[in-house]
């Protein structure tokens with residue numbers, strides 16, 4: 001009951017929002033345009049988030065982390081995305097990459113890797129997708145074969161992972177690989193922790209993207225990478241289920257990112273509309289524009305409420321999280337695309353130039369409809385849940 005007093009944020013959650021916003025106003029927003037313009041890593045944001053312990057807030061206190069719950073983690077990501085979407089991928093992808101360890105890893109793996117992540121010794125990326133395995137994640141070809149021997153044996157990984165956010169920047173990688181080609185997604189895929197420093201790990205050139213230009217996206221090459229058996233996450237064959245369970249939780253964080261960028265664009269459009277004079281008055285006084293702004297505000301708020309509701313389910317591990325994670329991500333990202341596009345419209349010709357931030361926000365928003373499962377995949381996930389009778393009891 002304390003979590004959502006009178007269906008609002010607790011004082012603790014509000015305080016977290018204010019604290020992140022202060023960091024973002026001072027150390028993230030001022031660099032957002034430069035980061036985009038030069039497609040450079042948001043080093044200032046990374047340092048500031050690390051200093052304030054917002055770089056991987058989800059890591060439990062038991063492993064040296066800030067111990068933020070799912071809603072607090074969403075608030076961090078939302079606020080960072082409001083200032084700079086590229087920077088918001090730091091806390092978001094650190095959660096995505098490390099959640100498999102947190103969900104299914106041995107105590108030894110958790111202590112070692114969650115501890116190092118929390119301490120700022122390296123970021124964590126997630127390697128599921130491949131050149132020919134995007135929506136059809138089960139079609140992956142990366143192979144892990146086992147070689148028995150002293151100390152429990154060795155896993156040898158070979159393959160190519162594509163679209164890996166923060167690749168090369170991160171020290172740690174959760175890698176999904178085939179361990180039984182007959183079974184594939186049904187018991188034939190396993191999850192492993194790979195380190196950047198492992199022999200045989202290398203990276204492709206950064207992708208030249210439409211948006212989130214400050215967040216490096218590269219291929220990850222695994223060429224006879226030999227890792228100890230202790231780096232297997234969970235049991236052999238559990239990898240696909242762990243990967244899907246992870247996405248159930250982290251799709252909520254993408255929804256938060258989408259809400260953040262939409263709010264950033266709305267804030268800018270509102271202040272511009274009050275300043276910009278045409279026909280002798282501020283354009284905010286025209287009802288046609290007011291209707292547009294009202295729709296933007298209404299949709300951002302609906303997306304936010306859905307995201308927070310999904311975050312509550314993520315924190316509690318409710319049975320309908322799969323539906324809510326997909327629904328929040330799909331709805332919020334569609335709203336982000338619409339609201340950022342309309343923010344460009346409010347600014348007219350100015351909005352179409354790089355002198356103003358809304359075109360960056362529009363380009364950044366687009367990815368939220370694509371990654372962590374396209375919105376078409378989200379609709380497949382939702383429909384399956386509905387047809388299976390897994391629905392909210394609210």
Ligand code: COS
Nearest residue numbers: 128129134135137138185240241244245322371372373377
């Ligand atoms: N939680 C736990 N386990 C799950 C799960 C979930 N949400 N969803 C699936 N699984 C497990 C199940 O155990 C299932 O086996 P059973 O049906 O025998 O129980 C197994 O995984 C295979 O699931 P499914 O049959 O649904 O797999 P499909 O190949 O049909 O794929 C989709 C389903 C398309 C939904 C899935 O591949 C997907 O989410 N694709 C998008 C991937 C993605 O988000 N990529 C972005 C990469 S991260 S940037």
